[in-house]
Amino acid sequence: MLERKKWIFATLALLPTLAIYAAVRLYPIGETLRLSLHRWNILSKNKPFVGLDNFRELIGDPLFREALLNTTIIAFGVVIVTIPTALFLAALIYHRTQSRLAGFYETAVFLPHVVSLVPAAMAWKWIFDARLGPLNAVLGWLGVEPRAWLFDPTLSLVCIIVLCSWQALGYGVLIYLVGFKNLPQSLYEAARLDGASGLQSFWYLSIPLLKPITLYVSVVTLVSGFNIYAQAFVLASDSQGAPGRQVRVLVLDMLENSFRNYRVGYAASEAVVLLVIVLVLTLIQFTVLREKGRT
Amino acid sequence: MTSAPNPAAYDETVGDPRHRLKVLLTNIAIDAFLIAFSLAMLLPLVFLVGNAFKTPQELLLWPPTVVPQSPTLDNFTSVLSDTPLLTWIWNSFSFACLSTLSITATSAIAGYILGKFPSKALNVVFGIILATAIIPFEVYMIPLYFQVKALGALDSLWGLLVGYLVMSFGIFLIRQNVIHSIPDELLEAARIDGAGEFWVFFYIVLPLLRGPLAALGVLAFFQAWTAFTWPLIVTSTKTSYTIEVGLALFQTGFTVDVGRLSAASSIVLIPSITLFVFLRRHFVQGVASTGLKD
Numbered sequence: 001m002l003e004r005k006k007w008i009f010a011t012l013a014l015l016p017t018l019a020i021y022a023a024v025r026l027y028p029i030g031e032t033l034r035l036s037l038h039r040w041n042i043l044s045k046n047k048p049f050v051g052l053d054n055f056r057e058l059i060g061d062p063l064f065r066e067a068l069l070n071t072t073i074i075a076f077g078v079v080i081v082t083i084p085t086a087l088f089l090a091a092l093i094y095h096r097t098q099s100r101l102a103g104f105y106e107t108a109v110f111l112p113h114v115v116s117l118v119p120a121a122m123a124w125k126w127i128f129d130a131r132l133g134p135l136n137a138v139l140g141w142l143g144v145e146p147r148a149w150l151f152d153p154t155l156s157l158v159c160i161i162v163l164c165s166w167q168a169l170g171y172g173v174l175i176y177l178v179g180f181k182n183l184p185q186s187l188y189e190a191a192r193l194d195g196a197s198g199l200q201s202f203w204y205l206s207i208p209l210l211k212p213i214t215l216y217v218s219v220v221t222l223v224s225g226f227n228i229y230a231q232a233f234v235l236a237s238d239s240q241g242a243p244g245r246q247v248r249v250l251v252l253d254m255l256e257n258s259f260r261n262y263r264v265g266y267a268a269s270e271a272v273v274l275l276v277i278v279l280v281l282t283l284i285q286f287t288v289l290r291e292k293g294r295t
Numbered sequence: 296m297t298s299a300p301n302p303a304a305y306d307e308t309v310g311d312p313r314h315r316l317k318v319l320l321t322n323i324a325i326d327a328f329l330i331a332f333s334l335a336m337l338l339p340l341v342f343l344v345g346n347a348f349k350t351p352q353e354l355l356l357w358p359p360t361v362v363p364q365s366p367t368l369d370n371f372t373s374v375l376s377d378t379p380l381l382t383w384i385w386n387s388f389s390f391a392c393l394s395t396l397s398i399t400a401t402s403a404i405a406g407y408i409l410g411k412f413p414s415k416a417l418n419v420v421f422g423i424i425l426a427t428a429i430i431p432f433e434v435y436m437i438p439l440y441f442q443v444k445a446l447g448a449l450d451s452l453w454g455l456l457v458g459y460l461v462m463s464f465g466i467f468l469i470r471q472n473v474i475h476s477i478p479d480e481l482l483e484a485a486r487i488d489g490a491g492e493f494w495v496f497f498y499i500v501l502p503l504l505r506g507p508l509a510a511l512g513v514l515a516f517f518q519a520w521t522a523f524t525w526p527l528i529v530t531s532t533k534t535s536y537t538i539e540v541g542l543a544l545f546q547t548g549f550t551v552d553v554g555r556l557s558a559a560s561s562i563v564l565i566p567s568i569t570l571f572v573f574l575r576r577h578f579v580q581g582v583a584s585t586g587l588k589d
Contacts, residue, residue, distance in 0.1 A: 009492035010412040017401040018420065020460050024439065025427055031438035089332065092325050101326060107575060108333030114571050114578065115340070116521050118539045119560030122546060123343035126553055134342065137358040166336070171582065178583045198321075227433045230523035234543055251433050251524060258437050259528070271434045282429050 032275070035268035042262045054269035064270065067253040070157060074249065075225025077161035078168055079218050085165075086172025086217065087210070091202055093173065094180040106177070113170035121234035124163045125150070128235070150235055156247050163231050168224070172217045179213040180206070212289055219285045223278050227251060250274055340564065346557035347371070354553050370558035380559055382534055383541035387520055390452060390537060394459035394519035399512050401461050406469025407500050411482065421470070428463030433524065440528055450531045458525045459518070465511045468584055472507040473500070510581035513574045520567065538563050 036054055040047040058064050093105045112120060127135050128149040136146035149155045183206065191201045207214075229251035236246035246252065250270065258267035341361070346354065348366040374380060409421045439458060440449075448454035477500060485495050501508075526537040536544070542563065546556050571578060 006412070006486075006492060010408050010417075013404050013492075013496075014408045014417075014420075017405040017461065017466075020401065021405075021424065023442075024457055024460055025435070025463070026423070028435035028438040028442065029427060029430060031441075032435045035438065089329075092329055096322065096325055096329065099322075099326060101330065105329050105333050106579070107572065108336050110575075110579070111340070111568065111571065112336060114517055114521075115567055116539055116563055117523055118542045119343065119564050120339065122542070122556055122560050123339040126342060126346060126557075127339060132355065132357065132359055132553075134359050134361075140358070166339070169336075174579060174582055223429075223431060227431045229433070230539070230543070233523075233527075234546065254433070254437070255524075255528065264437060264441075267437055271437065275430060275434045278429060278431055278434075 032268050032271050035265050036272045037269075038265045039263075040265045042264055047265065050265070054266050055272075057266065058269055058273065063248065064253055067248045067250050068273070070248055071226055071228070071250045073157055074160055074164065074228060074247075075222045077157070078164045078225045079221050081161060081165040082168045082172050082221055083214060083218055086169055086176055087207070087214065089169075090173045090176030090180060091206060094177055095198075106174075109173050110170035112167050117167070117230045118234055120167065121163060121231055124159070124166070125235055128159050156235065159235055160228070160231050160247055163235065164225065164228060167231075168221050172221065175213060175217050176210065179210050183209055215285055215288055219281050222281055226274060226277055229255075340568075343557050343564070344561050346553055347561040349554055349557075351552060351554060370554040371562070374555045374559045374562075377555070378541070378545055378559065379534055379536075380538075380541070380562060383536050383538040384563065386452065386535060387538040390455050390459075390522075390526075391516045391519040393452070393456055395512050395515040397456070397460045398462045398465050398515040399508050402465030402469045402511060403501065403504060403508060404496075405466045406471075407473050407496060407504075409466065410470040410473030411477070411479070424463050424466055428467065432458065436525055436528070443529060449529060450535050452535075454529045455526055455537070458529070459515075459522065462511075462515060462518075465515065468507055468511055468581075469504060472504060477503050506580070507584075510577045510584065513577040514581040517567075517571075517578070 035047070037049060037051060038047040039050045039054070089109060093102060093109075096102055096105070127133050130136060130146065130148040130150070133149075135149065140146060147155060149159050187205055187209075188201055191205060196204070228249055232247045232249050232252060250273075254267045254270045254274075257263045257270065345361055345363055347370055348363040348368070349360070350363075350365060350367050350369070353360060353364055405424075409417055409424075436458065443449055443454040443457050446454070446457075448457065481499060482495055485499055490498075521539065522537065523539045523543070526540045527543070530536050530540060533541075542556075542559055545559065
């Protein structure tokens with residue numbers, strides 16, 4: 001009797017959450033997969049099945065290829081900047097855990113990760129501003145020619161990488177700090193007794209021991225890099241409203257195809273490409289971790 | 296490392312004054328570097344707040360200044376009268392609060408049941424939740440948009456909320472905590488004493504989950520507060536924008552200058568920074584637990 005009551009409660013309590021979950025997660029995910037095989041222009045009632053046509057068209061679409069290339073550069077660029085910096089900073093902050101300033105370091109590094117994205121991006125936009133921004137002013141003192149940071153196709157990618165790295169760094173530092181706190185102290189003591197310097201134990205102990213964390217932070221950073229949109233949106237237009245150069249990223253291309261070109265099926269096939277990228281990255285992470293566990 | 300007290304380190308630092316000096320100097324150098332780096336991280340935000348107080352003339356100065364020479368509040372007054380900034384903040388705030396409420400409630404219930412009612416069917420359910428957790432929102436937001444449209448909820452708070460009702464990670468986090476920190480015996484004892492399932496959940500389980508729920512709540516609040524792409528496609532009239540969308544579209548206007556933009560941004564940033572400093576512990580705990588997924 002008690003058991004039955006327990007299970008009735010469990011089912012009834014779980015039902016609303018599951019219903020919401022199915023409606024706002026499972027169903028739209030299924031729809032993305034289904035629509036990617038159909039052609040639909042929003043207005044018409046019928047959505048003809050076109051098989052893999054959308055994907056075939058994607059391969060030859062110059063805009064999509066540009067978006068994929070830009071997004072990949074940004075995602076990997078952010079990882080390359082963020083991971084070594086975060087590991088280095090976390091090691092230093094961990095070393096100074098007992099310092100009264102430790103809380104300040106953590107807050108300062110982590111703050112960019114939590115503040116609203118758009119205002120933060122605006123701060124950077126002013127820094128990069130070609131005519132009045134401090135970046136060109138500083139470069140001027142150093143004797144470097146001023147550049148149109150947000151208008152040059154290559155430099156605007158650099159700007160987005162800088163902005164995204166500034167935001168992603170705090171997350172990496174935080175996760176690494178947790179990692180450092182969980183490292184076995186005895187190993188470090190043994191190393192010190194053997195005459196290893198702090199730098200040596202960082203290089204030969206910390207870095208190999210933290211590998212799973214490095215992998216995890218890299219994958220998370222890559223995945224969020226592939227999903228960026230707001231940063232590109234804000235950095236695009238000039239501060240006086242002159243139409244600027246918008247860096248084409250995957251999400252932007254998806255939204256344009258869906259809401260400007262009314263090609264929802266085509267946009268869904270782009271979403272599927274994004275999904276595949278994320279799945280592959282996650283799979284790599286799990287495979288590497290499992291192999292590590294075996295050896 | 297400097298932490299763990301052990302005899303060897305003790306001897307070294309006390310016994311050899313030259314070594315102690317070296318350690319001290321290294322620590323000072325590290326502190327100096329970390330202070331400089333921390334300030335550099337904050338610099339863009341300092342620039343932003345500085346610009347908010349500058350006059351239009353000063354904003355055109357070359358080279359640019361950091362501290363305003365003749366601080367003015369004009370930017371703030373004009374941005375508050377020209378834009379529905381307070382409405383946007385209110386929209387974001389109510390969206391974030393409702394989303395937090397929904398996410399903590401659904402995560403608490405689902406996490407508890409998936410953690411304490413072992414069965415094959417529930418394992419399958421949990422497996423599905425885990426598998427879909429890695430799929431980014433951007434992948435399925437367009438079909439979700441059409442669902443909201445079919446409900447007639449576009450351009451409303453409820454439409455916004457549809458995207459942020461549940462969080463897979465939240466269910467996962469609470470389930471982990473339920474498994475590790477709530478003993479079965481405690482629940483069984485209450486049941487034997489005649490407590491109903493609802494009573495057990497509300498008076499035993501929930502109080503024990505206060506810590507992780509607070510961490511999850513802070514995480515959920517900031518997630519909704521900083522949401523951008525979803526509000527951008529769901530809202531379409533000026534008065535229903537969230538603060539992020541409102542600001543992003545406001546800056547594309549033709550008559551907008553850096554001063555007023557910075558003022559608007561500062562008004563948005565200052566409460567969230569204050570909130571973060573107060574809730575830092577919960578926040579760090581929540582984010583840190585995302586890294587312990589294994």
